[in-house]
Amino acid sequence: MPLLVLFNKPYDVLSQFTDNSTPPRPTLANFVPLKNVYPAGRLDRDSEGLLLLTNCGQTQHQLSDPKHKAPKTYWVQVEGEITDDALTQLRQGVQLKDGPSLPALAKRISEPPLWPRTPPVRYRANIPTSWISLTITEGRNRQVRRMTAAVGFATLRLIRSQIGDWQLTDLQPGEYRIVEL
Incomplete structure (x- = not known):
């Protein structure tokens, strides 16, 4: 079965x-x-x-x-306060070393109700963090991390929350x- x-x-x-x-x-x-x-x-x-x-x-x-392009949604904690411009760039697709990414669904979200991570994400009192939901239809190596870096925001924590349905x-x-x- x-x-x-x-x-x-x-x-x-x-x-x-x-x-x-x-x-x-x-x-x-x-x-x-x-x-x-x-x-x-x-x-x-x-x-x-x-x-x-x-x-x-x-x-x-x-x-x-x-080729089946099942959408994958990630909750991404980034270093710094994500900007509207960065979200717009993610929605349009960003240039990566292996070519442009397809457009993504990107939005700012509140911190999701998550379990603590071991080891914890690095914390810096003087640098805020923010969360985004990012949905992509590609699956390139370390793609989400490379996409957030391309728009100026390092990924601190990455959780895949959904694949297709x-x-x-x-x-x-x-x-x-x-x-x-």
Whole structure:
């Protein structure tokens, strides 16, 4: 039976089941005891949030193939007070080293109700931070971080909250929910 696993990937966990480094780093195997499920896409080690896993090759292809362009929404904490100009640039697409990004949905948001991160995000009393919601339809390497940097705002914390119709909802870091397809 085809399954979809919604997993809240904690910070500093690899989006794979094995790691050959010494000492080994935390992987999906530390949290997801299910057999024959594989990530549909990836989430960088220093990013948190929704990662989808499935036991169905067709589903995996549809979720991770760039030509299907499933929108992905991220909550992004940036260093400094995000400006209207920076949001406009993100909405229009920004120039990256590997070419221009597609336009994104970008808006300022209040700090979402999140779990504490371990280790905590660096804090500087004299530099404020702000939060944006950013929805992209591409999946380039470290794209969200590169996009916010291109408009002058370093990403401090990055949480993927949604992929297509699938949402993180109330899953805590390391928790997963199984959905039958």
